[in-house]
Amino acid sequence: MATVTPSEEQEAAVTGLATAPADANEPEDRRAGGGPRRPGDSAWSRAAEAPRRWWRQLTSMRTALVLLFLLALAAVPGSTFPQRSLNQAKVEEYFTQHPDLAPFLDKLSAFDVFASPWFAAIYLLLFVSLVGCLVPRIRVHGRALVKRPPAAPRHLDRLPLSSSAPVAGDPAAIANTARGVLRRGRWRTVVRTEASGAVTVSAEKGYLRETGNLAFHLALVGLLVGIASGSLWGWKASVLVVEGNAFCDTVQAYDSFTPGTRMRDAALPSFCVQLDDFRATYLESGQPENFSAKVKYVQGDRAFTEDPDAGYDLRVNHPLRLNGANVYLINHGYAPMLKYTDRYGTVFEESPAFLPQDSQLTSEGAFVLPDANQNPKSTTRTADVQMAFTGFFLPTAPPSGPPIRSIYPAADDPAVTLVGYRGDTGLNSGIPRSVYSIDQNQVDSGALKSVGSKKLSVGEVWTLDDGSSLQFVGYKEFMTVQVGHDPGEKVVLIAAAFMLVGLVTSLTVRRRRLFVRVTPDGELTAGGLARTDPDRYAEEFRRIVDRIEDTVPPDPKQSELAGEEPASTEGAS
Amino acid sequence: MTDAQLADLSNTLLVVAIVTYTLAMFGYAIEFAFGRKGVVAARAAAPAQRKRVLVGAGGPAQDVPVSPAGPVAPSEPAPTAGRAAWFGRFGVLAAVVGALAQLGCLTARGLAAGRVPWGNMYEFVSVACVVGTITWLVVSARRPVRYLGMFVMLPVVLLLGLAGTVLYVDAGPLMPALNSYWLWIHVSTASISVGIFLIGGVLSVLYLLREGYDRRIAAGRPANAPGFPFGVGRHLPAAAGLERMTFRLHAFGFPIWTFAIICGAIWAEAAWSRYWGWDPKETWAFISWVVYAAYLHARATTGWRGPRAAGIAVLGFVTMMINLYVINFAVSGLHSYSGL
Numbered sequence: 001m002a003t004v005t006p007s008e009e010q011e012a013a014v015t016g017l018a019t020a021p022a023d024a025n026e027p028e029d030r031r032a033g034g035g036p037r038r039p040g041d042s043a044w045s046r047a048a049e050a051p052r053r054w055w056r057q058l059t060s061m062r063t064a065l066v067l068l069f070l071l072a073l074a075a076v077p078g079s080t081f082p083q084r085s086l087n088q089a090k091v092e093e094y095f096t097q098h099p100d101l102a103p104f105l106d107k108l109s110a111f112d113v114f115a116s117p118w119f120a121a122i123y124l125l126l127f128v129s130l131v132g133c134l135v136p137r138i139r140v141h142g143r144a145l146v147k148r149p150p151a152a153p154r155h156l157d158r159l160p161l162s163s164s165a166p167v168a169g170d171p172a173a174i175a176n177t178a179r180g181v182l183r184r185g186r187w188r189t190v191v192r193t194e195a196s197g198a199v200t201v202s203a204e205k206g207y208l209r210e211t212g213n214l215a216f217h218l219a220l221v222g223l224l225v226g227i228a229s230g231s232l233w234g235w236k237a238s239v240l241v242v243e244g245n246a247f248c249d250t251v252q253a254y255d256s257f258t259p260g261t262r263m264r265d266a267a268l269p270s271f272c273v274q275l276d277d278f279r280a281t282y283l284e285s286g287q288p289e290n291f292s293a294k295v296k297y298v299q300g301d302r303a304f305t306e307d308p309d310a311g312y313d314l315r316v317n318h319p320l321r322l323n324g325a326n327v328y329l330i331n332h333g334y335a336p337m338l339k340y341t342d343r344y345g346t347v348f349e350e351s352p353a354f355l356p357q358d359s360q361l362t363s364e365g366a367f368v369l370p371d372a373n374q375n376p377k378s379t380t381r382t383a384d385v386q387m388a389f390t391g392f393f394l395p396t397a398p399p400s401g402p403p404i405r406s407i408y409p410a411a412d413d414p415a416v417t418l419v420g421y422r423g424d425t426g427l428n429s430g431i432p433r434s435v436y437s438i439d440q441n442q443v444d445s446g447a448l449k450s451v452g453s454k455k456l457s458v459g460e461v462w463t464l465d466d467g468s469s470l471q472f473v474g475y476k477e478f479m480t481v482q483v484g485h486d487p488g489e490k491v492v493l494i495a496a497a498f499m500l501v502g503l504v505t506s507l508t509v510r511r512r513r514l515f516v517r518v519t520p521d522g523e524l525t526a527g528g529l530a531r532t533d534p535d536r537y538a539e540e541f542r543r544i545v546d547r548i549e550d551t552v553p554p555d556p557k558q559s560e561l562a563g564e565e566p567a568s569t570e571g572a573s
Numbered sequence: 574m575t576d577a578q579l580a581d582l583s584n585t586l587l588v589v590a591i592v593t594y595t596l597a598m599f600g601y602a603i604e605f606a607f608g609r610k611g612v613v614a615a616r617a618a619a620p621a622q623r624k625r626v627l628v629g630a631g632g633p634a635q636d637v638p639v640s641p642a643g644p645v646a647p648s649e650p651a652p653t654a655g656r657a658a659w660f661g662r663f664g665v666l667a668a669v670v671g672a673l674a675q676l677g678c679l680t681a682r683g684l685a686a687g688r689v690p691w692g693n694m695y696e697f698v699s700v701a702c703v704v705g706t707i708t709w710l711v712v713s714a715r716r717p718v719r720y721l722g723m724f725v726m727l728p729v730v731l732l733l734g735l736a737g738t739v740l741y742v743d744a745g746p747l748m749p750a751l752n753s754y755w756l757w758i759h760v761s762t763a764s765i766s767v768g769i770f771l772i773g774g775v776l777s778v779l780y781l782l783r784e785g786y787d788r789r790i791a792a793g794r795p796a797n798a799p800g801f802p803f804g805v806g807r808h809l810p811a812a813a814g815l816e817r818m819t820f821r822l823h824a825f826g827f828p829i830w831t832f833a834i835i836c837g838a839i840w841a842e843a844a845w846s847r848y849w850g851w852d853p854k855e856t857w858a859f860i861s862w863v864v865y866a867a868y869l870h871a872r873a874t875t876g877w878r879g880p881r882a883a884g885i886a887v888l889g890f891v892t893m894m895i896n897l898y899v900i901n902f903a904v905s906g907l908h909s910y911s912g913l
Contacts, residue, residue, distance in 0.1 A: 069867060078853075079904060085850070086851065086852065113851075236846065283746065287748060289749065316750050317753040317843050317844045328844075486847070489848065493839070493848075499831065499835075503828050507824045533817075
């Protein structure tokens with residue numbers, strides 16, 4: 001910020017006006033408080049010197065800037081590498097595609113960037129630097145809020161803005177009038193009488209700038225606290241629910257459950273949600289138009305029958321908000337109703353969810369029957385007669401050609417294409433595995449053998465070589481919901497609101513000073529300076545000085561002159 | 574009118590907008606090239622002025638008001654100056670007509686699709702372009718910088734042309750995830766900030782050119798050959814004024830961008846169950862926010878003021894463009910609404 005020739009007075013007038021960080025205006029060693037220190041005073045001060053220097057370095061604006069850059073830079077790999085927190089499957093895919101590079105990248109936390117130690121190191125350092133910078137500034141600003149504006153510099157005409165006009169009358173009275181004008185404009189003012197008999201008014205305005213600035217940065221700290229409390233005491237879970245089924249809020253009921261690091265299972269609230277009916281509508285192009293899940297819910301230790309009216313229309317952008325948890329509709333798909341009648345006549349009927357593979361909802365899944373074909377009269381289990389079917393569900397099968405891909409996402413002409421397997425499904429091995437596919441190892445090892453494949457439309461029955469049969473009865477729809485609770489959410493929202501208000505305040509309010517001096521020999525001089533946006537302050541300064549000059553009685557001698565010379569600005573009002 | 578007719582009208586108005594913006598660009602360019610403040614005048618004035626330039630530019634950077642003529646203000650207007658100014662005025666008129674056509678284009682599209690006209694990438698870029706043009710018209714009405722319009726219309730024409738050809742999709746309804754009143758607020762403010770940052774970015778580049786020119790002249794290089802690409806600097810307004818305009822635009826755009834991100838977070842909470850999830854678009858919005866925050870801080874830090882800060886502002890706009898183009902096309906995420 002260039003101003004006119006710096007002089008001592010001017011420096012005094014500027015002091016404290018800056019809202020820029022301290023190191024921009026003051027020499028480094030004045031900053032950390034305590035004033036300049038000489039090394040070698042004592043062993044103690046020498047020992048204290050290094051950490052103090054480090055602290056000064058850390059809380060300096062330059063360090064903050066570098067850390068900001070590092071933060072931005074560190075976030076980039078979070079968008080270039082697949083992230084575990086976003087899509088576990090993509091990370092695994094990356095591992096298979098780059099078997100050499102991936103483990104190395106994994107050691108560098110490239111797949112968990114935002115949970116990595118180096119990302120945390122950057123933002124924690126940034127926040128330490130921020131707090132270290134904030135604390136002294138809050139102190140300074142607190143003092144400035146109660147302090148009176150500084151004494152007027154001796155040479156007001158050396159300030160960036162100045163003006164002078166002749167006046168007549170008692171300097172104190174004129175100064176008071178000027179003060180009145182300034183106070184009406186909500187300036188903080190103080191009137192002082194100088195040794196020469198001149199009376200000065202010092203006025204200052206725009207303290208809100210620094211208040212807003214500090215509020216913004218404090219809100220950032222609040223934001224971090226909110227985010228941290230969310231990840232410590234929050235939890236999230238997801239579950240797939242087929243029409244007609246319900247889930248209750250227990251860890252066992254969820255397909256996945258991620259508790260916060262400090263959260264105990266016992267803290268889960270109690271509720272149950274049942275999916276009655278899922279509806280999806282689509283445009284002719286296949287673009288989805290609306291999803292709606294009609295659900296019933298109960299809270300506390302109640303049964304659905306006790307609260308039959310608690311229904312909810314769960315939609316995207318329209319979550320179900322319960323006490324202590326929210327339920328969000330995240331995904332949906334189809335679950336074909338399959339009925340297998342084994343060679344002993346035992347009927348297995350299930351609606352396994354098939355996961356959507358494309359935008360036309362071609363869905364893939366499996367129907368595994370580890371208990372099929374067991375002789376009901378025998379007590380020994382036969383392993384190699386288990387059954388499994390895998391394949392696709394097509395909501396709208398193509399009218400001709402191979403039924404590989406669905407041509408429309410709505411279930412206009414549903415069909416399944418399934419491959420049947422007989423043998424050992426491997427399900428008794430005790431290893432937990434996906435319910436959406438069969439164990440490929442069992443197929444490869446020959447333990448599971450194909451018994452053929454078939455396309456079935458609704459109602460069709462496929463009779464297998466051993467007399468057992470599979471019927472495609474119909475279909476149900478399923479929804480995937482995300483359930484979760486984030487106790488830090490409200491803190492984050494409030495902090496964000498404060499951030500925004502503080503930001504706008506600190507960017508729009510200007511801190512500025514105005515000085516008026518009235519000398520006993522009838523001269524009114526005014527001077528002004530602003531740290532930011534001096535252009536706009538120039539206009540305001542002119543306006544205020546005009547108003548002051550209009551309110552105080554003009555010098556009669558000058559008035560005569562003004563009468564003779566109409567062009568004089570003095571006469572204009 | 575039927576929806577189809579409205580959609581057709583919208584497309585016609587898009588063409589009108591691109592054509593008039595192009596005309597505006599040429600009008601501005603003629604003023605820049607032949608105007609009093611432009612190349613011809615500067616060349617005519619240069620021999621007599623060179624010495625003064627050396628002295629003036631070597632002095633301390635003063636907080637002078639914007640003087641578009643810079644240090645090479647000729648004492649006599651060049652012969653073509655008057656006519657060139659008319660081309661400049663024509664440029665303004667064409668830009669106004671173009672902006673109106675584009676507003677009409679967006680309105681017709683919104684009516685045709687029965688929703689707000691910022692539901693896909695084409696519309697998003699279109700809104701950003703019209704906001705950029707309007708921002709420029711406001712800036713150039715308040716400061717004597719009209720003759721720089723060429724530098725603004727060029728990216729606007731490029732972005733809009735690209736949007737109308739590569740990104741174009743027919744008017745249609747929204748996908749369910751976008752069906753929320755937050756679309757009104759989040760996407761519009763995001764698009765508005767892109768438009769404002771566009772002008773801020775252009776002015777930062779112009780400032781860097783001018784500042785680099787001043788520095789090279791101060792170092793003793795001849796005014797007519799300061800080295801590529803700083804030669805254009807001598808026809809640009811004084812560095813301090815450009816810098817201040819740059820700052821004002823960013824100080825205006827940054828809170829809007831912050832607001833857009835906060836609204837996005839509130840919406841994400843309702844739609845995706847979390848207010849922040851480091852989706853690629855979110856990650857890059859964060860990166861841009863941090864870079865622009867760094868710009869605002871750099872401007873207040875000794876040793877970072879001036880060209881370094883302006884460089885950060887340019888970097889900020891680059892990250893915005895990466896977020897808009899690279900992330901939409903190369904990376905899949907929850908924000909994949911380009912409609913392509």
